[in-house]
Amino acid sequence: MRRPMTAVASILFVIMAVLVVGQLRGEMSLADVAGPESDTAVVLVEGEETLLNLNRFVAPEAWSTRLSTYFPDDFLVETSRTLEGFSVKFIANFGGFFNPDAFLEIFLFAPGLKQPEIDAVTAKLVETYKLTPNQGNRFEWSTAEYGLTVARSTITHLAVGVWNGQPLYVLTHYPAEYGDGFGPRAAVILERLEWGS
Numbered sequence: 001m002r003r004p005m006t007a008v009a010s011i012l013f014v015i016m017a018v019l020v021v022g023q024l025r026g027e028m029s030l031a032d033v034a035g036p037e038s039d040t041a042v043v044l045v046e047g048e049e050t051l052l053n054l055n056r057f058v059a060p061e062a063w064s065t066r067l068s069t070y071f072p073d074d075f076l077v078e079t080s081r082t083l084e085g086f087s088v089k090f091i092a093n094f095g096g097f098f099n100p101d102a103f104l105e106i107f108l109f110a111p112g113l114k115q116p117e118i119d120a121v122t123a124k125l126v127e128t129y130k131l132t133p134n135q136g137n138r139f140e141w142s143t144a145e146y147g148l149t150v151a152r153s154t155i156t157h158l159a160v161g162v163w164n165g166q167p168l169y170v171l172t173h174y175p176a177e178y179g180d181g182f183g184p185r186a187a188v189i190l191e192r193l194e195w196g197s
Contacts, residue, residue, distance in 0.1 A: 035056060035068060035070075035194070036056070037055070037056050038053065038054060038055055038056065038070075039054040039056070039070050040052060040053055040054060041070070041072075041188045041192075043184035043185065043187070043188060044184060045180055045181050045184055046180045046181075050184075052072045052073070052185065052188065053072070053073045054070035054071060054072060054073065054188065054192070055070065055071055055072075055073055056068060056069075056070055057069050057070070057071055057077055057088065057090075059079075059086070059088065060079060062081070062086075063081075063086045063108065064085075064108060064110060064111045064166075065086075065108055065164075065166045065195065065196075066195065066196030067106075067108075067193060067194065067195050067196060068193075068194050068196065069190075069192045069193045069194065070188065070189070070192040071090045071185075071188070071189050072185045072188065072189075074092070074093050074094050074095070074185075075090045075092060075093060075185065075189075076090075076091050076093045077089070077090055078091060083110070084107075084109060084110055084113060084117065084121050085107055085108050085109040085110040085113065085168075086107070086108045086110070087105055087106070087107045087108075088105070088106050089103045089104070089105045090103060090104045090105075090186070090189055091103045092174065092178065092182060094178070094181065099175075099178075101154075101173065101174070101175065102173070102174035102175060102178050102182060103171075103172070103173055103174070104170070104171070104172045104186045104189055104190075105169075105170070105171040105172075105173075106168065106169075106170055106193075107168055107169045107170075107171070108167075108168045109121075109167040109168060109169075113167070118160075118167060121169070122144070122158075122160050125146075125158055125169070125171065126146055126158070129146075129148060129156045129158070129173065130148055131146035131148050131156060131158055132146060132147065132148065133145070133146055134147050134157075137159070138157070138159065139159050139161070139163075139170070141159075141161045141162060141164075142159040142160060142161035143160060143161040143162070144159075144161070145157070145158065145159045145160070146158040149176070150176070151176070152176055152177075153175070153176055154173065154174065154175055154176060155172070155173070155174055155175075155176055156171070156172065156173045157171070157172045157173075158170070158171050163195075164195040166195070170190065172186055
């Protein structure tokens with residue numbers, strides 16, 4: 001008699017199937033950006049050192065720019081492609097609770113996209129999230145940054161610029177109560193970002 005799969009085993013099976021299908025279709029490759037499949041990081045969460053287990057993300061080959069990073073194992077990853085570019089979203093799954101309103105998105109603008117088109121995407125994000133320009137920039141690569149903090153509600157930050165020759169934006173959005181745990185985890189994703197050829 002076969003034993004039923006646990007929920008975790010079922011999820012791992014689906015993830016592995018997606019990875020295998022992606023590799024068979026030529027959409028994913030680990031060859032262009034070197035690094036181990038997993039790692040760890042120590043961050044401060046609510047004033048205490050916390051060990052994070054990290055998984056590796058490598059951009060699909062179809063993307064205009066090869067990049068990789070590591071993300072905490074309590075995040076899930078979604079990738080998408082539009083006419084404007086390529087997106088990877090790292091979405092909070094703290095304690096097994098998936099929250100699509102708590103994410104860090106890295107969006108790479110498509111090659112050849114003109115500045116007015118990039119500005120239009122930025123303007124739509126600013127309008128959607130009701131953002132206002134920041135005083136000064138958090139990131140060296142950003143040319144413009146916007147933010148919004150609604151007391152006891154949400155925190156949103158948008159940075160737009162050029163990083164390693166690639167026009168992009170980085171958007172973080174999460175409930176305020178996630179602040180102590182989300183911020184350090186998002187920082188690890190950006191700190192571990194590496195660019196391939």
